[in-house]
Amino acid sequence: MKTATVRDLRNQFPRVAAWIQNGEEVGITKAGKLFARLVPVAPAPARKLVKPDxxxxxxxxxxxxxxxxxxxxxxxxxxxxxxxx
Known part of the structure; x- marks a missing residue:
């Protein structure tokens, strides 16, 4: 798991967002301590389209x-x- 500080989120969000988009979990640290995790959203399950016969x-x-x-x-x-x- 990669980590980023609150400052990284504020100043370098595109880089952190790219990690998340690539499937990485990102730990967020504040004052050197891990206090949150950002995880990618799980893809929605595919819905089967029911067609009338x-x-x-x-x-x-x-x-x-x-x-x-x-x-x-x-x-x-x-x-x-x-x-x-």
Whole structure:
């Protein structure tokens, strides 16, 4: 463990910060006695992103059905008429 004085923190903080960023623990001394430690922050655990299973939802709603272009056009037209009226 590296050590630095309170004066070092005040006058040479970038150097002490570099030690910490490189994973070093730094002991802080005052009047020649160790009174504190600065340690790097532990990295946050990676969170797993949960994605919805869109294909399963589609299959549950529509099954294996495949719509023709004509059916899709009719459904869209019906939706648009419903929104306007």
């Amino acid at each position: 869109i294909m399963a939802q589609l299959k549950a709603t529509w099954g294996d059905r495949v719509f023709s272009a004509k059916e899709v056009a009719e459904m869209r037209a019906a939706e648009l008429e419903g929104e306007e009226g």
